[in-house]
């Protein structure tokens with residue numbers, strides 16, 4: 001695309017955002033609260049269970065009556081759709097390319113939760129141009145107010161793409177497993193969140209714990225070293241116990257809460273969903289329809 005055309009598009013988008021801002025400001029004069037929660041589920045180490053957690057948590061929250069949207073933000077290796085046995089025709093790569101808009105790409109998942117699928121293995125998606133970011137984030141903004149909870153399934157690690165979504169979300173839920181490498185990688189992630197992005201809080205979820213005591217011990221270990229060296233506080237949000245029904249479900253492309261609602265992992269998801277729903281959002285609730293766009297600017301992500 002030539003640069004003149006590209007800058008014209010950006011100006012048009014910026015103009016539309018300006019109009020949308022004015023409309024939102026007018027609307028907000030009549031609105032006191034908005035309850036949309038935006039939670040990024042992330043980890044230092046890969047394979048700790050983020051995608052399973054997002055899908056099961058989303059399903060459980062939806063079955064408790066919440067309107068849930070899940071954004072697959074693992075733009076290099078996104079596989080949420082595969083986990084859910086979905087075969088979406090379009091995905092975010094079509095939105096980024098300007099061929100589809102986000103509502104065309106969203107599909108229904110189990111339990112009526114909405115899924116915004118990513119594509120797999122398209123390397124270019126991890127390094128969007130400014131114009132592409134504007135296109136995606138402004139369209140996401142239009143969606144945010146229509147749901148109660150937006151869960152973001154990030155890739156593992158500390159890449160810019162992961163951090164963009166983490167710092168954009170109101171709440172960051174770091175997932176660890178009992179493996180020591182998962183803890184050291186979680187520490188590295190928290191260090192970047194704190195030093196580079198000035199994040200002050202994150203939540204910790206321990207997955208695949210043998211029992212609640214092990215999960216609490218992992219939290220204490222991480223909390224001790226984080227308190228000593230970093231200016232970020234960790235809130236323990238709970239645990240999901242190791243359960244072989246999780247991989248059994250994965251092999252059948254069904255989530256465990258759907259397939260085995262009474263098993264021990266599913267009971268953990270129930271408790272977790274209740275806890276999340278009962279907690280106040282750690283940052284201000286979303287309410288001005290410019291959530292992603294504002295964060296893009298505040299955090300100089302553009």
Ligand SMILES: Nc1ncnc2c1ncn2[C@@H]1O[C@H](COP(=O)(O)OP(=O)(O)OP(=O)(O)O)[C@@H](O)[C@H]1O
Pocket residue numbers: 043045046047048049050051052053074154155156207208209240241242243244246247248250265
């Ligand atoms: N509570 C659990 N008990 C047993 N196995 C689990 C549990 N949670 C996740 N797993 C298994 O861990 C594996 C990795 O899960 P998942 O794909 O959700 O991880 P991830 O963090 O999203 O990985 P990636 O970083 O590659 O995106 C899966 O095979 C899944 O079956």
Ligand SMILES: [Mg+2]
Pocket residue numbers: 050051052074079153154
């Ligand atoms: Mg994943």
